[in-house]
Amino acid sequence: MQTVKMVVTGPFNSGKTAFIQSVSEIDVVSTERKISTEAERIKETTTVAMDFGRITVDDDLVLYLFGTPGQKRFDFMWEILAEGMLGFVVMVDSARPETFREARGILQTFRAYAPTPYVVAANKQDLDDAWEVDDLRIALGLDSKIKMLPCVANDRDQVKSVLLELLYSILEESKE
Amino acid sequence: MALKGNLRDFNVTQLLNLINIAQKTGTLTVEGPDAISWISFRAGKLIYAQMGNEDGSLTGILTRAGKITSKQADVIKENATEKSDQGLGLLLINAGYLSQQVILDSIQQYVLDIVYQLFTWIDGLFRFDNDVLPPVDAITVRMDLENIIMEGSRQTQEWELLKDEIPSLDMALTFVDRPGADIRDVQLTVEEWKVVSYINPKNTLKRIAKANKMNDLEIRRIVYGLVQAGLVEIIRPEGMPLPPKAKKLPPVDKKQQASLVNKLIHRIRSL
Numbered sequence: 001m002q003t004v005k006m007v008v009t010g011p012f013n014s015g016k017t018a019f020i021q022s023v024s025e026i027d028v029v030s031t032e033r034k035i036s037t038e039a040e041r042i043k044e045t046t047t048v049a050m051d052f053g054r055i056t057v058d059d060d061l062v063l064y065l066f067g068t069p070g071q072k073r074f075d076f077m078w079e080i081l082a083e084g085m086l087g088f089v090v091m092v093d094s095a096r097p098e099t100f101r102e103a104r105g106i107l108q109t110f111r112a113y114a115p116t117p118y119v120v121a122a123n124k125q126d127l128d129d130a131w132e133v134d135d136l137r138i139a140l141g142l143d144s145k146i147k148m149l150p151c152v153a154n155d156r157d158q159v160k161s162v163l164l165e166l167l168y169s170i171l172e173e174s175k176e
Numbered sequence: 177m178a179l180k181g182n183l184r185d186f187n188v189t190q191l192l193n194l195i196n197i198a199q200k201t202g203t204l205t206v207e208g209p210d211a212i213s214w215i216s217f218r219a220g221k222l223i224y225a226q227m228g229n230e231d232g233s234l235t236g237i238l239t240r241a242g243k244i245t246s247k248q249a250d251v252i253k254e255n256a257t258e259k260s261d262q263g264l265g266l267l268l269i270n271a272g273y274l275s276q277q278v279i280l281d282s283i284q285q286y287v288l289d290i291v292y293q294l295f296t297w298i299d300g301l302f303r304f305d306n307d308v309l310p311p312v313d314a315i316t317v318r319m320d321l322e323n324i325i326m327e328g329s330r331q332t333q334e335w336e337l338l339k340d341e342i343p344s345l346d347m348a349l350t351f352v353d354r355p356g357a358d359i360r361d362v363q364l365t366v367e368e369w370k371v372v373s374y375i376n377p378k379n380t381l382k383r384i385a386k387a388n389k390m391n392d393l394e395i396r397r398i399v400y401g402l403v404q405a406g407l408v409e410i411i412r413p414e415g416m417p418l419p420p421k422a423k424k425l426p427p428v429d430k431k432q433q434a435s436l437v438n439k440l441i442h443r444i445r446s447l
Contacts, residue, residue: 002436004440023444023447055440055444056443057439057440057442058439058443061436061439061440063443097182097186098181099185100185100186101185101340129178129180130178131178132179134198135179135194135198138193138194138198139190156447160444160445163444164441164444164445167441167444168441171441174430174434175430175434
């Protein structure tokens with residue numbers, strides 16, 4: 001049995017857990033805990049070690065999706081999760097510009113861990129306050145070649161599109 | 177869709193850069209600590225600004241610029257109550273009181289003063305309304321944002337921000353390959369030209385700073401301005417080894433990997 005993994009990363013509350021939940025065939029194995037920091041009490045719980053979803057391809061191949069912890073003090077987990085990944089998705093909360101700089105920092109950190117293909121998912125595009133994808137691209141300082149996709153993390157079709165775009169990038173790179 | 181937020185998270189330099197690159201048309205409203213400001217743009221060019229309750233009428237602007245006295249302003253207002261700014265401007269030009277250039281220069285300076293004032297605001301809600309423009313009878317100007325961003329960046333003294341944006345001086349610079357971005361059209365200071373002349377994928381920021389006898393803050397400040405103006409970008413220097421922890425893809429065999437990825441694509445499509 002061969003297993004491969006892709007990582008879903010991004011700032012706190014950017015929608016990583018929901019993203020994995022949308023496509024995982026198992027209930028996401030989550031390590032959520034109640035949030036202790038007042039400043040980050042936007043939601044009740046957060047991921048502290050990793051989220052873990054699975055998609056079985058056939059008898060010989062399984063894809064694991066790992067979600068990284070969003071809070072900074074758990075970033076020691078990132079490098080462990082990045083090891084051996086096929087590629088990664090950076091989730092950005094399109095409606096919270098205060099997290100854009102952090103998203104860019106996380107992206108750069110993961111690029112340094114492993115120079116694998118990646119895509120950026122502009123999540124929460126269904127919210128009124130969401131920035132447009134083109135504006136978000138400029139705000140994040142992303143080159144036009146980098147795939148940036150509109151997304152609503154609990155919409156399965158949109159999550160599939162994001163994952164497929166990442167896989168197309170991986171496929172392209174494997175042809176080079 | 178909204179383009180709104182707080183200057184704490186997305187500052188004025190970044191906002192103007194976005195408006196410039198996206199060639200936006202509309203009005204940016206910023207609610208600062210003590211005042212509210214409206215800045216209008218057409219296709220990414222600065223055309224108009226108004227600050228709080230300040231007198232932004234033509235007579236107010238000309239008085240502030242010292243082109244007419246307060247007494248003259250009062251007389252003009254009294255005699256031209258029905259006239260718009262455009263009408264009043266024409267009247268002054270036709271009567272030979274002021275040249276068109278003097279009027280435009282005064283308005284341009286007024287608009288710039290407001291925008292530069294905005295650069296000092298580090299906190300405040302902003303909102304960009306697409307296609308909202310100043311009144312049709314207002315006199316507008318047309319200014320490129322690159323130079324304004326450069327000047328605003330020069331005035332930015334936030335060391336922490338600079339360190340955050342450019343955490344490492346071991347990176348190099350390259351010119352941005354973007355239509356319309358031509359460094360020759362931008363007014364650079366001598367110090368900026370010194371940095372620009374060293375731009376080369378082999379030269380780290382540290383090396384450029386050393387060659388120009390600049391300290392960390394000075395080099396960061398200049399590079400930040402150039403990056404925000406969309407003229408250069410930061411890259412990994414040529415020959416720089418990858419971080420030691422960098423991992424290769426698990427399957428080394430490219431053909432095998434392609435087959436594996438195709439299987440994954442097929443599976444995810446079928447979900």
